Amino acid sequence: AYKTNNLYSDMNRIGLGCSGMARRNEESSIRTVDTALDHGVTMFNVAEFYQNGESEIVLGNALRQHSRDKYFVSVKFGALPTKGSLYGMDVNPFNVRAHLMYSLSRLGLDYVDLYEPARMDDAYPVEEVIEAVNELVKEGLVHHVGMTECTAEELRRGNEVCPIKYFEKEYSLLSRKMEEDDLPTCRELGIPVVAYGLLGHGLLTDGFATGLSTPHILPFLFRPEDMEHNRAIVQQLKEMADGKGCSTSNIAVAWVLQKNPDMLAIVGTTHPDHLTDSLKALDIKLNEEEMQAIGEIFAPGHVRGGVLPTMRYKNGKFLGFK
Secondary structure: OOOOOHHHOOHHHEEEEOOOOOHHHHHHHHHHHHHHHHOOOOEEEEEOOHHHHHHHHHHHHHHOOOOHHHOEEEEEEOEEEEOOEEEEEOOOHHHHHHHHHHHHHHHOOOOEEEEEEOOOEOOOOHHHHHHHHHHHHHOOOEEEEEEEOOOHHHHHHHHHHOOEEEEEEEOEOOEOHHHOOHHHHHHHHOOOEEEEOOOHHHOOOHHHHOOOOOOOOOOOOOOHHHHHHHHHHHHHHHHHHHHHOOOHHHHHHHHHHHHOOOEEEEEEOOOHHHHHHHHHHHHOOOOHHHHHHHHHHOOOOOOOOOOOOOEEEEOOEEEEEO
C-alpha cells in the first residue's frame, strides 16, 4: 500500500533536506545535490521560508542541469520569516496560490511534486486549506498534496478532501511521540511518512556520546540538566555502533528505517561527504535482537525531553504549544 511510486528503492529511502542551503554555501550545496542524484537520492525537501527563500534559489540552480523526471521536489509553505526566526503563519486559502508562484519562480520549475502547509491555523478549516492546494493539483502546478506537523485528526480531515501523498513530521530514537497517534493513523489511511530530525538535533552522534560536543538545542526540547542523563543513553547506542563498525548516527537512522518500512528519512546537509556518510545507514542490517535492544534503550519515557509540541496558530499569530 505504501510503495506507490519509484521513491522507495533501497537507496532513495533517504531524501536530502535543503534547509541549510544559501548563497554563502551555494557551491558546496550544488555539489551535494549532484552527489545525491548520483547515489539515487530523488527527494529534495525544501520550504519557501528556508533561509528567507535562498534555499529554493540554490536548489533550483542545482537542479537546473538535471532532467526534471529524475527528481522529486517537496515544498512547505506558510511560515513567515523575519531575521533569524519566524513571526507567524500564513495558510489563508486565498494566499496559497501566491506562495506557490513565488516558490516556482525561485526554483525555476513549472510545478512542484509535493506541496504542503508548514502548520495549520485554527482560523481556517483544514478542509479549506487542503482544497486550496488541491485546486493547484487540478491545474498541474502541483502533483501531490502533503501535510506536516498537524494532528492525526487534522490529517484525517485533510485526507477526506483529497488523497494525502505524504505526512511529514519529526521522528527519531529521541522523539518517538509519533508512534502514539500519527503513525497508526498514517498506516490506517495508507499514507507514507517523511521523517526529519532523525539525529535528534545532533544528540544521536558520536560527538555527543563521547562528550566532545553538546549541540545547540532549543531549551524547550532538552533542558541542560537532562543532558548527562541522555548522553548515557546515547553512549549505549554508540557501543552497539562500534560493534558493527558504523557511526552512532548511522545506526540511529538504520533503526528508524528498518522499524518503519513505510517511512522516508530526510537528512539535511550541504556537504557531499556528510551525505555519503549518511547513506551508509542503508547498508546496515540489524537483527531482531538488536532492533529490540535499541528500542528498549530508547523506550518512551527513558529519554528526558526531546518532544516538539504541536505549534498552534490563529489568524497567523502563534498561540502556543499543544
